[in-house]
Amino acid sequence: MASIHQVILDGRLSQLNLLINRIGCNVNEKDSYSRTPLHLAVLSDQENYGYRVARLLLQGNADINVTDSQQRTPLVYACLLNRSKLVTLLLTVSTIQHPIGPSFISTITTKQKLYYNNIGIRLDCSAIGNPSPVLTWFRMNGNDDQSWIHVQSSEFINLYDNGSLFIRPFREYFKTIHAGIFICRAENPAGSIQTIPIQVKPRKNKNKII
Structure with missing residues (x-):
């Protein structure tokens, strides 16, 4: 058969x-x-x-x-x-x-992302599960890979409801904001997963900020 x-x-x-x-x-x-x-x-x-x-x-x-x-x-x-x-x-x-643990359906798959300061950069992260997972972004605290800082919306960074993180265009560079290593974590009562660490590095562009 x-x-x-x-x-x-x-x-x-x-x-x-x-x-x-x-x-x-x-x-x-x-x-x-x-x-x-x-x-x-x-x-x-x-x-x-x-x-x-x-x-x-x-x-x-x-x-x-x-x-x-x-x-x-x-x-x-x-x-x-x-x-x-x-x-x-x-x-x-x-x-x-x-319940079903989280599964990523959209993430950054490269370990490093370069971007221009006059454009900014968006990091995507979306996941499914039951119940729907909560998405949280973290930034590495200096060189300590065991310590992560919770990223929140500010005048420099936007966090969207769909899970994306956007570093806004800038003129004045702040290393603790505009560069570093980020991860996205998805959590629900059934489990927790996180993306690979993503290192972002800005490049200065002499053009005007968009």
Whole structure:
């Protein structure tokens, strides 16, 4: 008999229903990319088909918190692909089952960012989870990598509701504000994660501040 993954890829809903409800196959089995059948449902090119597959899998007690080789859950992929029906379905299930720890969906992936003082720089950070994680920015306190200072909005820095941090354009340079190492932390009752440290360095531009 074909594997549950192949049945989903072939679009055989009736056989999938048989595998889940009659044979009792493992709905959390992983493929070579560590993806479960629920991952495949979310990644399907046809959202309506993927939604029907996901409902069958969830009725068979599929685990929504399993991560693949990219450390992404089905919910993360649903958000990245703007699969609104699947996002709603998975969030409904997660609320009933148990909280989900944070997962980043948008972060800075480079360890160093250079910027011009007349433009400023924006550092993006967004995450999902259940309940929705709280995003907090920290700056390294001098050379002590064990000590971090909570970054707050000021006349020099803007913190936005979507999690982004923006260092505003400047004429007068303050090292403790305009340069340094930053991290973004996402926390909820189910867990806490943080980005890699990001070092930002300004360059002086003789043009006027925008």
